[in-house]
Amino acid sequence: MGRTGEIIYNLGSSHLSASRFKKKSDLLEFENFELIDLPSTNTSEDSWFAGVDQTFGEITKSNAFKGEASLILPASIILSKTLRVPKVEISKQRKVVAFELSQKMPFPLEHLVWDFLVIDDDGIEQEILSFAIKPDVIEKLLDIAFKHGVIPTRFTPAPSLDYFSQNFSEGDKNKDILFLNFGAKSTNLTFINASGYLLRSLNFGGSHLTESISAHFGINIEKAEELKRKISAHEQSANDQDKSISDFQPLQENYLNKYMQEISRSIVTYKRLKKGKAPAELIITGRTVQSKTLLQSLSQSQQLPIKYFDPFKLVTISDHLESKDQSILPFVSSEILGLAKLLSGDKENNSLNLLPEAKLKKLENKKKMPWLFCATLILGLSPLPWFLKLYSTENTLNDQHTSLASSVKEASIELEKTKHSNKNLGLFADINRISDHYLRKQENLSSHVFSLQKFLNELQAILHPSISENTWIDTMEFMPLTMSNNYAIVSDKIDLQKLKITGRYLVKLENSLTPASLDDRKLLLIEESGRRQEKLTQAITEIDHVAKVNQKVFSIEGKGDLYKRQFTYFEFDLLLDLKR
Numbered sequence: 057m058g059r060t061g062e063i064i065y066n067l068g069s070s071h072l073s074a075s076r077f078k079k080k081s082d083l084l085e086f087e088n089f090e091l092i093d094l095p096s097t098n099t100s101e102d103s104w105f106a107g108v109d110q111t112f113g114e115i116t117k118s119n120a121f122k123g124e125a126s127l128i129l130p131a132s133i134i135l136s137k138t139l140r141v142p143k144v145e146i147s148k149q150r151k152v153v154a155f156e157l158s159q160k161m162p163f164p165l166e167h168l169v170w171d172f173l174v175i176d177d178d179g180i181e182q183e184i185l186s187f188a189i190k191p192d193v194i195e196k197l198l199d200i201a202f203k204h205g206v207i208p209t210r211f212t213p214a215p216s217l218d219y220f221s222q223n224f225s226e227g228d229k230n231k232d233i234l235f236l237n238f239g240a241k242s243t244n245l246t247f248i249n250a251s252g253y254l255l256r257s258l259n260f261g262g263s264h265l266t267e268s269i270s271a272h273f274g275i276n277i278e279k280a281e282e283l284k285r286k287i288s289a290h291e292q293s294a295n296d297q298d299k300s301i302s303d304f305q306p307l308q309e310n311y312l313n314k315y316m317q318e319i320s321r322s323i324v325t326y327k328r329l330k331k332g333k334a335p336a337e338l339i340i341t342g343r344t345v346q347s348k349t350l351l352q353s354l355s356q357s358q359q360l361p362i363k364y365f366d367p368f369k370l371v372t373i374s375d376h377l378e379s380k381d382q383s384i385l386p387f388v389s390s391e392i393l394g395l396a397k398l399l400s401g402d403k404e405n406n407s408l409n410l411l412p413e414a415k416l417k418k419l420e421n422k423k424k425m426p427w428l429f430c431a432t433l434i435l436g437l438s439p440l441p442w443f444l445k446l447y448s449t450e451n452t453l454n455d456q457h458t459s460l461a462s463s464v465k466e467a468s469i470e471l472e473k474t475k476h477s478n479k480n481l482g483l484f485a486d487i488n489r490i491s492d493h494y495l496r497k498q499e500n501l502s503s504h505v506f507s508l509q510k511f512l513n514e515l516q517a518i519l520h521p522s523i524s525e526n527t528w529i530d531t532m533e534f535m536p537l538t539m540s541n542n543y544a545i546v547s548d549k550i551d552l553q554k555l556k557i558t559g560r561y562l563v564k565l566e567n568s569l570t571p572a573s574l575d576d577r578k579l580l581l582i583e584e585s586g587r588r589q590e591k592l593t594q595a596i597t598e599i600d601h602v603a604k605v606n607q608k609v610f611s612i613e614g615k616g617d618l619y620k621r622q623f624t625y626f627e628f629d630l631l632l633d634l635k636r
Contacts, residue, residue, distance in 0.1 A: 062399050063125035065115075065206070066214070066392050067197075069104070069132050070094055070240035070263065070343075072111040073388060074121040077371070077396045084400050086367075087374045088120045089381045091388060096266075096278035101133070105196055112204040122205040126399065128214050128391050129410070131242040131257050133193055135161060135168070136215060138255060139184040143177065157186050169194060171408040173216060176252035185255055187213040189410050198415070211410040215244045217394035219253045221370065222246070222339060234323070234335035235365075237390060238262065238342030238350070245319065247326045247335060254329070256322045262344035265311040272307060308349060315350070316357040323358070341365035341390045365390050370397065507634040511601045515557075518595045526562035527592065535629075552603070553632045560616070560623045561588055578619055585612060585624045596628055603633035 066073045076088035092114055094107035115121055139156045153172050158165040168188040176183035194211060201208050218235050235246040243258040270280035287304050327334050338360050345351060345364075355362055367389045373382060398407040519527050535554040563585045565577070589610050597605055607629035612618035616625035 066128045069130045074115045079400050084371045086371045096281050109200045116204040124207045126210045135188045214391045217391040218246045221390045221394035232335045236340045238344035258318050268307045312353040338362045343387045514599045529559040531558045551635045555630045557628045563622050601632045604631040
């Protein structure tokens, strides 16, 4: 649900207005209103910001317009695009719009703040109205607002609001209406029909005639605006010889012809989109329509009934509102009332907001700052009584600390004396530790005796004729362990032992297989030696305490003599694990 009150600033191209509304039951009351024209210097963006800053300062002299407020942005500082996209689920809608919008915006979408509305829906496709603005424009407006005691809660594009002000009015909802808002720098055409509305913004307004007068007569913008108003209101003498009037008329005719052509072109485009359907009525607003010649041209070019926007059907007027303010409302209040109705009802979500979410969160924190400051101050002062009590307690504890420190010092001296007297008591602990080390070492050695005995028994079994006949051991030597064994060596550990065994085995051939030639005999000896080599290696590997065969060497020449004496030399480098 909407709020019970709302402050709205309408930042026009040529004026700035502030409105305050109050909700009474289901009615919306126009409580306060003030409008000030911006200085007529030039049409640059910087001069517009300077004028807004100055006018904000004048309006906020009244506290009625300070605090949280919604700001309406003019079409001249925002980018607008109308898109037609496929109808999709709401969760996917923003992605689809972002993709289409990125193809049409003159700047990358990630460098803009943007929002959109669905303005027409035929069930298959949706007409999307989107607006974007540069973040630095938002920053400048926020700085101006904060400077004058205003906290913006939303930035809404002005072109999106005329529909809502008219839609809330009484009237035939099935009639096609063209709502024309004639502004200083732009003109908004809102085509309203039963299914929704279409929007077209023209970058053409009353200030274009002022600029033409300024350029033609060589005068500044302020004087050109004054001259335009006087001639339009027939305050100048109607003397045909008056050069200013005779020069003004062609300028005005060109201006009006171009204006009417743009409006007619927009209506033709609408008729094409709606398959021949055309607006049946024109509703007009904007301060430019106070020009009689503009209304005459509009009536002649369109041949449609023209009505003025009537704000008094939408709200009640407070007694505080002066008659001069009430008289200007039909020309400047359509956007204000459209937003006010949205915010005060249950359709607030339909209002666009170009204020980034990150900024909204910062604003929420900023609004909490005074309360946080007060809470911090109260919390900071709350411990004061306790602090005074603690101060007294601290003095007492300091005295006790001094006394205890003196006692501790005396006790420390006594303790050092005692330690000096008993320093040799640790000798017995060292002796016990060394004795325990050697006893454990001897205990391990005693168990290894049986492991070595078992290993020797198994090695002896290998030499049995049933396994490796005619095999004998020449040497058996325990060697020191080195890191090359790939085992971590700890001096106190004796479970791993390196053993080197050398020996020979006799290679015999059966008499029946003894060949006649010497070469054949050598081949048979080599084959038999290889068979004995595999059998001996397998038998040694299977000994229980052999953890690894680090190296094995078999030689039939040199240390061996296979061809003459028929024996082969072997050498095994074993790693024994005596814990197995």
